[in-house]
Amino acid sequence: MRILITGASGxxxxxxxxxxxxxxxxxxxxxxxxxDRLKAKKLPAAKVCDLNDLNATRAVFLDARPDAVIHxxxxxxxxxxxxxxxxxLKSSSHVLEACKNLPKETKIIMTGSSAAYGSSGVANQNPLxxxxxxxxxxxxxxxxxxxxxMAYQSYIENGLALFRVRPFNIIGPGQSPGFFCSDxxxxxxxxxxxxxxxxxxSHLDSFRDFLDVQDLCRAYEAILKSGKAGEAYNVCSGxxxxxxxxxxxxxxxxxxxIQLEISPAxxxxxxxxYQCGSHEKLSKESGWKPLISLEDSLEKIMQHALKKHxxxxx
Numbered sequence: 654m655r656i657l658i659t660g661a662s663g664x665x666x667x668x669x670x671x672x673x674x675x676x677x678x679x680x681x682x683x684x685x686x687x688x689d690r691l692k693a694k695k696l697p698a699a700k701v702c703d704l705n706d707l708n709a710t711r712a713v714f715l716d717a718r719p720d721a722v723i724h725x726x727x728x729x730x731x732x733x734x735x736x737x738x739x740x741x742l743k744s745s746s747h748v749l750e751a752c753k754n755l756p757k758e759t760k761i762i763m764t765g766s767s768a769a770y771g772s773s774g775v776a777n778q779n780p781l782x783x784x785x786x787x788x789x790x791x792x793x794x795x796x797x798x799x800x801x802x803m804a805y806q807s808y809i810e811n812g813l814a815l816f817r818v819r820p821f822n823i824i825g826p827g828q829s830p831g832f833f834c835s836d837x838x839x840x841x842x843x844x845x846x847x848x849x850x851x852x853x854x855s856h857l858d859s860f861r862d863f864l865d866v867q868d869l870c871r872a873y874e875a876i877l878k879s880g881k882a883g884e885a886y887n888v889c890s891g892x893x894x895x896x897x898x899x900x901x902x903x904x905x906x907x908x909x910x911i912q913l914e915i916s917p918a919x920x921x922x923x924x925x926x927y928q929c930g931s932h933e934k935l936s937k938e939s940g941w942k943p944l945i946s947l948e949d950s951l952e953k954i955m956q957h958a959l960k961k962h963x964x965x966x967x
Contacts, residue, residue, distance in 0.1 A: 657719035660726030667941035672870035693933045714751040721760040724748045731738040734792035739797035749807045755869035763804040767821040768794035780931035781887040789921035808883045816880040821930045825866035826957030841907045842958035857897035860927045865945035879939035889930030906955040908916035
């Protein structure tokens with residue numbers, strides 16, 4: 654099977670490229686410009702394409718002739734909320750338009766996000782099902798909710814063999830700045846106390862669902878093999894973990910004596926106190942389930958951060 658992966662230079666996109674390449678698939682990575690992560694892993698040379706250019710996107714897809722497309726390219730950071738919405742919707746719509754020119758049996762994974770659920774499930778603290786209403790509280794969540802709905806509309810209108818995948822909080826070593834586990838690990842690794850030191854943080858009473866990126870890669874493979882066209886699938890651990898517990902685990906794994914100082918900073922109106930997903934649907938249809946424990950994931954993340962800051966692991 655030939656698989657075209659957009660956003661292949663990103664953290665998850667690179668891991669997917671690595672996973673499918675090692676599994677014997679013919680992988681075509683697609684990037685906007687930066688291929689450093691792919692080169693570091695000695696992965697297949699990427700095709701370069703600006704997904705905001707519809708004609709260029711169509712041309713690359715037709716030239717690649719993939720049996721499957723995994724759309725990972727996304728934008729979290731921008732100068733305005735509108736720019737986040739525009740960037741994500743434009744690239745997703747162009748991918749869907751390009752897929753119309755491919756054979757109908759071409760399998761397409763459109764990657765959404767648990768950010769689309771937003772505040773859903775906070776009140777009752779039950780694991781979120783795919784049928785849960787979208788209640789996004791961030792511009793990125795709004796963009797992902799809209800792209801998810803656009804993908805479903807394209808499935809209905811054009812009969813594409815399309816799957817909507819909604820990952821929760823995906824973690825692993827080497828993740829970009831701005832993600833909780835990696836950010837905390839970096840802060841801990843940067844501290845070099847002779848005896849003890851303090852780490853100032855705030856709002857560690859929220860709960861999140863964390864999943865190792867390697868488990869996500871297995872989930873995507875399972876969806877390509879067993880998924881039902883038009884359906885949505887949560888990719889998650891199914892376990893809610895307090896952020897404070899994650900921090901304490903990382904401190905313990907670092908071997909450092911660090912005192913936590915919790916700041917009484919005001920919680921933002923769009924902070925989500927609790928989010929946990931259900932992977933029951935994906936597990937029943939494909940047999941997939943998470944295999945990597947949170948502790949093992951955090952160990953890899955902490956050791957990567959320590960090695961980065963000191964040149965040697967603990």
